[in-house]
Amino acid sequence: MTTAPERTHRTSRPPMTQVAGRLINGSVRRSYEPAVAIDWDAPLVEGKYFLPKEVISLYGTAYWEELTEEQRIELSRQELANVLSVGLWFENILNRGLLLQLLREDPASPFAHYVLTEMGDECRHMTMFGKVIDRVGARPFRMRFADRVMASALPHFLRGSLLWVGALIGEEIFDAQQRRIMGDPELQPVVAQLMRIHVTEEARHIRFAREGVVHRMQDASRFERFLVANLQGIGGPVMQRALVHKGIYHRAGLDADRALREARANPHHREMAVVGFAPLAAFLEENGLMGRVARRMWQRAGFLP
Ligand SMILES: [Fe+2]
Ligand SMILES: [Fe+2]
Structure with missing residues (x-):
C-alpha cells in the first residue's frame, strides 16, 4: 500500500502512523464506557446548576439580575441541553467525515485503526x-x-486539512470550556462526570487532529493553505448561531427577544468565547492558518477580541 502524503514527514516530528500507534495505546489504557462509568441512578441535586453560572449566556446582564434562582437554574439546564445537542451534531458530522477518509486509507495501518478508535469514542460520547x-x-x-x-x-x-481543522473547531472550543468548569463544586454531579470522561478522550482526538494539520501543512500548496486559512472562518458564525439562539430562552420560559439581544451584547459572554477559542486561535496562527477573512469572521462572531 502507498503512504498518504499527510503521513510522510520532512522534519523530526514523528510520522502519523507513530502518532496513531501511541494514541491507540493511550486509548487501551484509558477509555470509558459511560453506560457504567456514570452513576445514572444518582438523583439530581436540588439547587445545583447544570452549567456554571459564569458560562451562561446571560450571566452579568441586567436580565440575569432580574431572574430568580429557579429561572437561572432552568436556563442552565436548557443551555446544557443545547451545548450537548450541538456536540451530537458535530460528532455525527465528524464521524461521517472520518468514515469517508477511511475509504482512502490502508485498513491495515495504525492510522486507520486510530481513526476507528476515535469514531468508537464519539459513538459512546453521542450516547x-x-x-x-x-x-x-x-x-x-x-x-x-x-x-x-x-x-x-x-x-x-471535509477532506485533508479541512477535516482536521474542522475537527479542531468542533473539539477545542468545547474542550477549553469543559476543562475550566468540570471541577466546579456547584455543578450537578452527572454533568461533572460527563465532562471528565469527555475531556480525557478528547485530549487524544485533539492531539491527532493537531498532528494531522501540522503534517499536512508540510506538503500543502500555497493555494490549499490560503483556502483552509480562510474557509475555517465559517466556524465562527456557525458556532455563534448554534450556541446562542432564541430556542434556548423559549424553553427556559424567558422573553426570548430580550434574552437574545442581551446575550449577544454581553461583554462577559464574549470574554468566555474568546477564552474558549484562544488555544485554537494560537495554534492556527502558529501554523499560518488564520487568514484575514477568517480572522474577521471569528471577530464578528465574538471569538476574537
Ligand atoms: Fe466527543
Ligand atoms: Fe472528539
Whole structure:
C-alpha cells in the first residue's frame, strides 16, 4: 500500500502512523464506557446548576439580575441541553467525515485503526450526551431541515486539512470550556462526570487532529493553505448561531427577544468565547492558518477580541 502524503514527514516530528500507534495505546489504557462509568441512578441535586453560572449566556446582564434562582437554574439546564445537542451534531458530522477518509486509507495501518478508535469514542460520547439530556429532564435541540441538508453534505467537503481543522473547531472550543468548569463544586454531579470522561478522550482526538494539520501543512500548496486559512472562518458564525439562539430562552420560559439581544451584547459572554477559542486561535496562527477573512469572521462572531 502507498503512504498518504499527510503521513510522510520532512522534519523530526514523528510520522502519523507513530502518532496513531501511541494514541491507540493511550486509548487501551484509558477509555470509558459511560453506560457504567456514570452513576445514572444518582438523583439530581436540588439547587445545583447544570452549567456554571459564569458560562451562561446571560450571566452579568441586567436580565440575569432580574431572574430568580429557579429561572437561572432552568436556563442552565436548557443551555446544557443545547451545548450537548450541538456536540451530537458535530460528532455525527465528524464521524461521517472520518468514515469517508477511511475509504482512502490502508485498513491495515495504525492510522486507520486510530481513526476507528476515535469514531468508537464519539459513538459512546453521542450516547452519553443523549442520555444526559434525558437524565437532566431536558429535550434535545434538533437541527432544522436546511441545516440537516448542509450537515449531510458537509462530510464530503471535509477532506485533508479541512477535516482536521474542522475537527479542531468542533473539539477545542468545547474542550477549553469543559476543562475550566468540570471541577466546579456547584455543578450537578452527572454533568461533572460527563465532562471528565469527555475531556480525557478528547485530549487524544485533539492531539491527532493537531498532528494531522501540522503534517499536512508540510506538503500543502500555497493555494490549499490560503483556502483552509480562510474557509475555517465559517466556524465562527456557525458556532455563534448554534450556541446562542432564541430556542434556548423559549424553553427556559424567558422573553426570548430580550434574552437574545442581551446575550449577544454581553461583554462577559464574549470574554468566555474568546477564552474558549484562544488555544485554537494560537495554534492556527502558529501554523499560518488564520487568514484575514477568517480572522474577521471569528471577530464578528465574538471569538476574537
Ligand atoms: Fe466527543
Ligand atoms: Fe472528539
